Amino acid sequence: xxxxxxxxxxxxxxxxxxxxxxxxxxxxxxxxxxxxxxxxxxxxxxxxxxxxxxxxxxxxxxxxxxxxxxxxxxxxxxxxxxxxxxxxxxxxxxxxxxxxxxxxxxxxxxxxxxxxxxxxxxxxxxxxxxxxxxxxxxxxxxxxxxxxxxxxxxxxxxxxxxxxxxxxxxxxxxxxxxxxxxxxxxxxxxxxxxxxxxxxxxxxxxxxxxxxxxxxxxxxxxxxxxx
Amino acid sequence: xxxxxxxxxxxxxxxxxxxxxxxxxxxxxxxxxxxxxxxxxxxxxxxxxxxxxxxxxxxxxxxxxxxxxxxxxxxxxxxxxxxxxxxxxxxxxxxxxxxxxxxxxxxxxxxxxxxxxxxxxxxxxxxxxxxxxxxxxxxxxxxxxxxxxxxxxxxxxxxxxxxxxxxxxxxxxxxxxxxxxxxxxxxxxxxxxxxxxxxxxxxxxxxxxxxxxxxxxxxxxxxxxxxxxxxxxxxxxxxxxxxxxxxxxxxxxxxxxxxxxxxxxxxxxxxxxxxxxxxxxxxxxxxxxxxxxxxxxxxxxxxxxxxxxxxxxxxxxxxxxxxxxxxxxxxxxxxxxxxxxxxxxxxxxxxxxxxxxxxxxxxxxxxxxxxxxxxxxxxxxxxxxxxxxxxxxxxxxxxxxxxxxxxxxxxxxxxxxxxxxxxxxxxxxxxxxxxxxxxxxxxxxxxxxxxxxxxxxxxxxxxxxxxxxxxxxxxxxxxxxxxxxxxxxxxxxxxxxxxxxxxxxxxxxxxxxxxxxxxxxxxxxxxxxxxxxxx
Numbered sequence: 001x002x003x004x005x006x007x008x009x010x011x012x013x014x015x016x017x018x019x020x021x022x023x024x025x026x027x028x029x030x031x032x033x034x035x036x037x038x039x040x041x042x043x044x045x046x047x048x049x050x051x052x053x054x055x056x057x058x059x060x061x062x063x064x065x066x067x068x069x070x071x072x073x074x075x076x077x078x079x080x081x082x083x084x085x086x087x088x089x090x091x092x093x094x095x096x097x098x099x100x101x102x103x104x105x106x107x108x109x110x111x112x113x114x115x116x117x118x119x120x121x122x123x124x125x126x127x128x129x130x131x132x133x134x135x136x137x138x139x140x141x142x143x144x145x146x147x148x149x150x151x152x153x154x155x156x157x158x159x160x161x162x163x164x165x166x167x168x169x170x171x172x173x174x175x176x177x178x179x180x181x182x183x184x185x186x187x188x189x190x191x192x193x194x195x196x197x198x199x200x201x202x203x204x205x206x207x208x209x210x211x212x213x214x215x216x217x218x219x220x221x222x223x224x225x226x227x
Numbered sequence: 228x229x230x231x232x233x234x235x236x237x238x239x240x241x242x243x244x245x246x247x248x249x250x251x252x253x254x255x256x257x258x259x260x261x262x263x264x265x266x267x268x269x270x271x272x273x274x275x276x277x278x279x280x281x282x283x284x285x286x287x288x289x290x291x292x293x294x295x296x297x298x299x300x301x302x303x304x305x306x307x308x309x310x311x312x313x314x315x316x317x318x319x320x321x322x323x324x325x326x327x328x329x330x331x332x333x334x335x336x337x338x339x340x341x342x343x344x345x346x347x348x349x350x351x352x353x354x355x356x357x358x359x360x361x362x363x364x365x366x367x368x369x370x371x372x373x374x375x376x377x378x379x380x381x382x383x384x385x386x387x388x389x390x391x392x393x394x395x396x397x398x399x400x401x402x403x404x405x406x407x408x409x410x411x412x413x414x415x416x417x418x419x420x421x422x423x424x425x426x427x428x429x430x431x432x433x434x435x436x437x438x439x440x441x442x443x444x445x446x447x448x449x450x451x452x453x454x455x456x457x458x459x460x461x462x463x464x465x466x467x468x469x470x471x472x473x474x475x476x477x478x479x480x481x482x483x484x485x486x487x488x489x490x491x492x493x494x495x496x497x498x499x500x501x502x503x504x505x506x507x508x509x510x511x512x513x514x515x516x517x518x519x520x521x522x523x524x525x526x527x528x529x530x531x532x533x534x535x536x537x538x539x540x541x542x543x544x545x546x547x548x549x550x551x552x553x554x555x556x557x558x559x560x561x562x563x564x565x566x567x568x569x570x571x572x573x574x575x576x577x578x579x580x581x582x583x584x585x586x587x588x589x590x591x592x593x594x595x596x597x598x599x600x601x602x603x604x605x606x607x608x609x610x611x612x613x614x615x616x617x618x619x620x621x622x623x624x625x626x627x628x629x630x631x632x633x634x635x636x637x638x639x640x641x642x643x644x645x646x647x648x649x650x651x652x653x654x655x656x657x658x659x660x661x662x663x664x665x666x667x668x669x670x671x672x673x674x675x676x677x678x679x680x681x682x683x684x685x686x687x688x689x690x691x692x693x694x695x696x697x698x699x700x701x702x703x704x705x706x707x708x709x710x711x712x713x714x715x716x717x718x719x720x721x722x723x724x725x726x727x728x729x730x731x732x733x734x735x736x737x738x739x740x741x742x743x744x745x746x747x748x749x750x751x752x753x754x755x756x757x758x759x760x761x762x
Contacts, residue, residue, distance in 0.1 A: 043584060043585060043586070045584065048736065048739050048740060049743060050739075053320065054739060054742070056320060057316040057317060057742055058738055058739050058742065060319050060335075061738055061741075061742060062738060064315055064316065064319075064338075065243065068242075068244070068339065071339065071340075073244060073283045073286070073287070074243070074244055074245045075247045075248055075276070075279060075280060075283065076245050076246070077245070077247065104282045105460075105462075107460070108285075108390055108406060108408065109282065109285060109292075110292055110294075110300040112263055112278075112300065113278050113281065113282055115275065115278065
């Protein structure tokens with residue numbers, strides 16, 4: 001009830017003796033922060049069991065882990081293809097046991113698990129067109145370089161005409177790509193974007209004079225000494 | 228699923244199946260049942276990879292699928308099953324003790340591949356055994372088959388649920404998006420009648436030859452797999468519940484042996500063996516067994532008289548641990564084993580030992596006291612434990628802050644005034660067990676992380692030593708001189724060797740700790756499951 005002995009005086013709402021503190025005794029400090037991340041332990045842990053069974057199980061565990069890594073069930077993230085084959089990698093051949101790709105029993109799995117078939121049908125046709133488009137692109141750049149070398153000064157206009165022709169041919173093929181790519185998986189879009197970005201602008205590569213030719217031209221006249 | 232469990236599952240999946248499967252599996256655990264599209268969208272991985280990861284997880288019984296209305300299939304991950312991966316070495320070792328090397332390899336292959344047909348298992352195990360045998364000897368398929376049958380008879384391996392037979396009618400509806408797998412209880416351990424004749428093949432050790440060699444071998448293997456498999460569609464998996472039952476029996480028997488003597492533990496073992504098949508794994512006590520039956524089933528080596536057996540049984544039944552109880556007097560006395568009580572005692576013993584090792588023997592005394600007496604006041608604790616008030620108070624608060632002991636308020640007046648309320652200390656066994664279980668999961672996660680850290684730190688050194696070993700092996704195969712081998716070995720300097728040694732020691736210690744923490748997890752989990760099933 002109204003048992004407080006005066007306002008402003010610190011007192012607990014319960015009998016302090018009930019939890020074991022004598023009256024007037026110093027109460028333990030209040031903890032103001034979370035417990036430490038690596039607390040000290042007064043008692044050190046008991047050593048591990050060591051016996052034949054334990055050692056055998058340890059060996060089993062480590063072997064099991066190593067064997068799992070070699071099964072076809074282990075899906076590693078694909079490492080980026082290294083351009084140079086490192087010598088050290090040669091001796092670190094990882095033996096993939098069961099070289100055959102594991103094929104699950106499709107009867108036991110839901111039908112949506114099977115890899116889509118329609119991709120393969122569109123694949124060869126699309127790849128062919130893409131291949132030719134790419135080849136055409138490569139060819140066109142090689143052609144450009146050749147033509148810069150051979151028909152250096154004369155036939156600038158000729159060159160640009162041929163450029164635009166090939167470019168239009170390339171663009172036509174690109175339109176085919178568009179149609180095929182409507183139902184493509186996402187991972188093939190990267191290549192497509194690359195292609196598109198490179199040929200998006202209408203600038204004719206050789207027409208843009210960024211000053212490189214200037215240096216090349218001046219080199220030709222290096223026969224004469226400069227003072 | 229607690230955070231600790233999810234973290235541990237994620238680490239286990241990553242170690243055994245790779246990053247992609249880890250991402251998918253962890254996502255499924257966190258979000259529960261999800262259809263394929265949702266998984267693809269939320270995890271941001273490509274459709275192909277998600278499909279492959281789900282196939283791997285389903286193959287290993289870690290994820291199951293269910294068809295819902297409107298033809299949507301949802302996938303669900305089983306966190307507890309993923310945590311069983313920690314116990315695989317124990318299962319394999321148990322199979323070895325019971326059925327020797329053949330059994331060990333059968334169980335190992337089943338755990339490695341999730342599910343397999345019997346013929347595939349037999350073939351693989353025979354091949355592996357043949358390699359370890361001396362030259363000229365091979366392992367016969369029939370031996371492996373007979374061990375497989377024995378494993379099936381004792382329920383250590385079981386059949387997976389089967390695909391239903393396709394309907395006969397020609398104008399059948401299109402097949403459902405997902406098969407509904409089902410299995411009949413009686414068929415679960417039925418071994419198909421196969422006529423497996425053959426011997427194990429030794430794999431030719433031509434790994435060092437040029438890469439041209441493996442190609443024709445691979446082509447040969449694909450040709451072999453085209454043969455029709457006689458038991459197609461019947462898959463087997465390891466029955467983990469049976470192994471758990473075995474571990475539980477083992478721990479009860481050893482507890483009795485510690486408390487009493489060898490003979491009584493043998494009697495208890497006999498009783499447990501007799502009730503293996505008749506009692507389900509989650510029953511609170513076994514079926515009653517009469518003393519005459521027990522006498523008849525004792526192992527041949529034990530020739531104790533009937534009277535001595537009766538005396539032992541009476542002793543066991545009167546023991547305060549209450550592992551064995553007397554349920555009637557017919558047939559010379561009907562006795563049961565109290566499984567639930569046994570598990571509870573084992574779990575409490577584990578708790579007590581944990582308190583002792585963490586806080587000291589005085590704290591352990593207080594804990595045991597409160598556990599036995601159920602509810603005690605502050606003053607009573609001091610008196611019964613015979614510990615000075617100040618220390619007792621200190622220890623009680625320490626245990627209270629760790630949530631091993633809790634306070635129960637009993638008000639004297641309806642207004643719950645603190646000065647007129649009893650505060651009693653009590654141990655809530657179930658919640659204390661759960662809390663320690665969660666702590667075990669966290670410790671194993673820490674151990675795995677530390678092990679991965681140690682391995683990553685010394686990755687360069689490990690790769691170098693692997694390379695040197697590979698070079699040594701190839702040189703030995705082509706016959707090199709001693710001096711050359713010596714030179715190659717010296718590529719690894721002495722301090723590097725020391726570093727490798729200490730790394731190996733640390734990794735072994737961490738691995739061994741994981742296995743032993745798992746034993747504690749087993750005891751605590753069995754207790755919590757048994758209590759939940761009773762409630």
